[in-house]
Amino acid sequence: MDNRVTTGAEKLIQCLEREGVEYIFGYSGGAAMPIFDALVDSDIKLILVRHEQGAAHMADGYARATGKPGVVLVTSGPGATNTVTGLLTSQMDSVPVVVLTGQTISPMLGKDGFQEADVTGITYAVVKHSYLLKDAADIPKATREAFHIATTGRPGAVLIDLPKDVTQGPCEAPFVDEVDLPGYTVPTHGDPEAIRQAAETLMAAKRPVLYVGHGAVISNAGKAVIRLAEKLRAPIVNTLLGKGAADETHPLHLGMLGMHGTAYANKAVDGCDCIMAIGARWDDRITGKLDEFCLGATKIHIDIDPAEFGKMVTADVAIAGDARLVLEELIPQISAGDTEEWLQSCEGWRKKYPLKYAKQGGLRAQHVLDRLHHTTGGDAIITTDVGQHQMWAAQFCLSTTNRHWISSGGAGTMGFGFPAAIGAQLGCPDKKVWAVCGDGGFQMTQAELATASIHKLPTKCLIINNNFLGMVRQWQELFFENRLSGVDLVGNPDFVKLAQAYGVKALRIRRPSDVDRILAEAHAYDEGPCVVVAEVVKEDNVFPMIPAGAPLSGMIIEKPKEQLAKPTGST
Amino acid sequence: MSSATPLTQATTAASPDRDLHTISLFVRDAPGVLVRVAMVFSRRGYNIESLVVSPAARAGFSRMTVTCSGDPSILEQMIKQLAKLVDVVHAIDHTTSDRFETEIALIKVRCEGDSRRDVLEIAEHFNAKVVDYAAESLILRVYGGSEKLDAMIALFEEESVVELVRSGKIVMTRALEMT
Helix, strand or coil: CCCCCCEHHHHHHHHHHHCCCCEEEECCCHHHHHHHHHHCCCCCEEEECCCHHHHHHHHHHHHHHHCCCEEEEECCCHHHHCCHHHHHHHHHCCCCEEEEEEECCHHHCCCCCCCCCCHHHHHHHHCCEEEECCCHHHHHHHHHHHHHHHHCCCCCEEEEEEEHHHHHCECCCCCCCCCCCCCCCCCCCCCHHHHHHHHHHHHHCCCEEEEECHHHHHCCCHHHHHHHHHHHCCCEEECCCCECCECCCCCCEEEECCCCCCHHHHHHHHHCCEEEEECCCCCHHHHCCHHHCCCCCEEEEEECCHHHCCCCCCCCEEEECCHHHHHHHHHHHCCCCCCHHHHHHHHHHHHHCCCCCCCCCCCCHHHHHHHHHHHHCCCCEEEECCCHHHHHHHHHCCCCCCCCEECCCCCCCCCCHHHHHHHHHHHCCCCCEEEEEEHHHHHHCHHHHHHHHHCCCCCEEEEEECCECHHHHHHHHHHCCCCCCCCECCCCCCHHHHHHHCCCEEEEECCHHHHHHHHHHHHHCCCCCEEEEEECCCCCCCCCECCCCCCHHHCECCCCCCCCCCCCCCC | CCCHHHHHHHHHCCCCHHHEEEEEEEEECCCCHHHHHHHHHHCCCCCEEEEEEEECCCCCEEEEEEEEECCHHHHHHHHHHHHHCCCEEEEEECCCCCEEEEEEEEEEEECCCHHHHHHHHHHHHCCCEEEEECCCEEEEEEEECHHHHHHHHHHCCHHHEEEEEECCCEEEECCCCCC
């Protein structure tokens, strides 16, 4: 036994243990068998999923909730290709994940072997970096580099493709601690001169706005954002992914900006004379029509990724660095600005354009989500899927704590919410975790009910069921003369019975008067997963709305009487 | 690059390289690095005009020289995306640098009888060397600035050029400046 040579797979697992990996989200198969075999003797816990996409989203949710890299292990061919959507999701939103894929034996590469796919080739466009290992001796170095690259700088997805002969054969290479990556540099502290200019620019402003993105979450810059806002007396807005970095209930916080942001956040951005992006990338959901975005306002851009400078917006001051470190150097240079008139304008908008919803005419998703926020006291981790429910959740579930809001922003991946909640729950076992899903997205990864059930995870899943793909239906109603096409989800299962079939507790909300009682019952239930199905009105719209490609001033507060022109912007 | 396209443009050498940009990359000699670089161009539907990849002086690294045309502000952003690749040590647009550029071409010209003398005259004028002397054809090797190569090729009757292989431009900054 002692004389037995360590295999590549065993070495790989030892490397993962050295990286501090607690969980692997995986699905087995022929080419990955040596790695799954090596896992038997490891303390790393394997979470067996029901579809590889679920594994990728769980790893992503785990990473977003904990800040630690999520790890996925799948087999070759279809096993690997099923993770591609997850890779895109993580890479677009700068989430550290490491995906390990089995591969056919190296002599068979390129020969259309059974379950062979050119996985590095297929995934180049959706990873930060990747490896195809043809020699077991490279395993320690590649693994160390993969974790370093995934977790540092602007985090992202890294893939290691592992031919079976490499994992099955011997590996005598020593562990590697230091990385040698001459092409990979990570900015940390910003340039002092640029920071000085930023301070000057901010203090010269009469109507400044702090625009906070996911970079602030990743660098844990929220408290610094609040300090800066208080010192400068400037309002804060955040992106969908920036939620929770800076407490959204702070008096200076105007909530989410952008396509479905609050009217007061968008009015503030449209009326500002200086906007500072803190770990945000001027996404098209934020700027609307770029040519008319913040005209005349000075722009400051803090980003750890210099490739974001000048991509959408060319800022007057660009600072490459970690958001928190840059703010900490900036704050001492700031003194209170004369912004009281500006803050009063913002408060005026907040009063004039509150988020609202109809209390009559059946059960409304907004009502359920508003009450979910009250039920959790804002202290739960909330994950979402993609669509109307996501935007309503973003509007009503104000986020107070970093890494407590988890949503697929850049990729907009349906099917993300529920598996992401499972990953978040495993990473944060003492936290209450709620997935908020639509009926469409939930069905894309609903098989993970089994995963949640087997591990008795106290994850809650709220399904906002309107039997429609609501967001697309909304667009068809507003912009396509209500010609409904491909949005009616007739044939939905009874989600309560579906959950029960997996041994999962399930509750149903039919009436507004049910909402508080059932949400409280689900929130208190900790013996296993709980699905709550809210049977909401079929047709409802998310407002405010800035049609894609329209300027911020084109924001619609409520349903217009007349048909609108088809949006010109991206999707 | 077909032989026909540059022929017509060869005489306009005065225009600044028809907005061609010369980008030099210093990269790790790793599998996949060429694909990663090419994808920065292809995802925007950009075409690479020429590409030279060869070992660098330092073991384990390669030098790439890419020429490409496009909107300068978009190219600037693409260069940032190239520099961001883990395997790319640096990526620099040398279009306005103080630099030396050269290119090599092999030209197979059909020539019999009297026309042979005309071809040899052109070759002599451009300092081209005859590297293959066959009964019905010559292969000429010529090097120099891309505009010089364009100008020489344009002097041949289009139908007499049987084949053309150009190396693509290589570039080095002058003095001790890093390329």
